[in-house]
Amino acid sequence: MKLIRYGESKQEKPGIVDSDGRIRDLSGVISDVDGSTITESGLARLRGLDISTLPVVEGNPRIGPCVGNIGKFVCIGLNYSDHAAESGLPEPSEPVVFNKWTSAIVGPNDDVAIPRGSKKTDWEVELGVVIGKEARYISKEDALSHVAGYCVINDVSEREYQTERGGTWDKGKGCDTFGPIGPGW
Incomplete structure (x- = not known):
């Protein structure tokens, strides 16, 4: 599972890359790829999705930092x-x-x-x-x-x-x- 964030800086949306390398929009499922979604249960929920049903993101959007709201680096x-x-x-x-x-x-x-x-x-x-x-x-x-x-x-x-x-x-x-x-x- 490859999670990403895409879109304008500071306004990124959550996405997932499908087996064909296309970005699928996860914003109808989660609000962001951040601490609340990268928990064991959050990742299990995402693994259970049929990502082929998610909207394909058209074009070539900017790829943002892969995790949002980072507390410590x-x-x-x-x-x-x-x-x-x-x-x-x-x-x-x-x-x-x-x-x-x-x-x-x-x-x-x-x-x-x-x-x-x-x-x-x-x-x-x-x-x-x-x-x-x-x-x-x-x-x-x-x-x-x-x-x-x-x-x-x-x-x-x-x-x-x-x-x-x-x-x-x-x-x-x-x-x-x-x-x-x-x-x-």
Whole structure:
């Protein structure tokens, strides 16, 4: 099942991609692809639909962020040894956690605004894990039961802001539009 959001920025509608690659409109079934619909029961309801009965979305609409109303955008840095080595940094003994602000979230093909004074804008493709139920102090064995789906993330960074100006990584990672997400699922 591939869920998407399509339409004008901040006015996206929920959709699902059928087996022929066409977008089907889900707005008669759910109001958005967000925390209320990516629960176990919400996804089970969507899996039970005969999507061939849903209206086909005509044309080539803009694809928005694959999830709406995101509460947290938590990222893990240096999450594999080759990346730490290519960055000239030691492999961390604990996860390097940083955030992207929710204003960083845009659709996968939307423009990215380069901040004034940027000298080292960079990007990496990452696997996004969409969490579908509250997750706090869970065991490693139970972790996947909290995953609702996956998406592509374009982790845009301003490396000078991130590593050469002291402080946290957030200021080089969380700029507006620095978190294009989707498509997903």
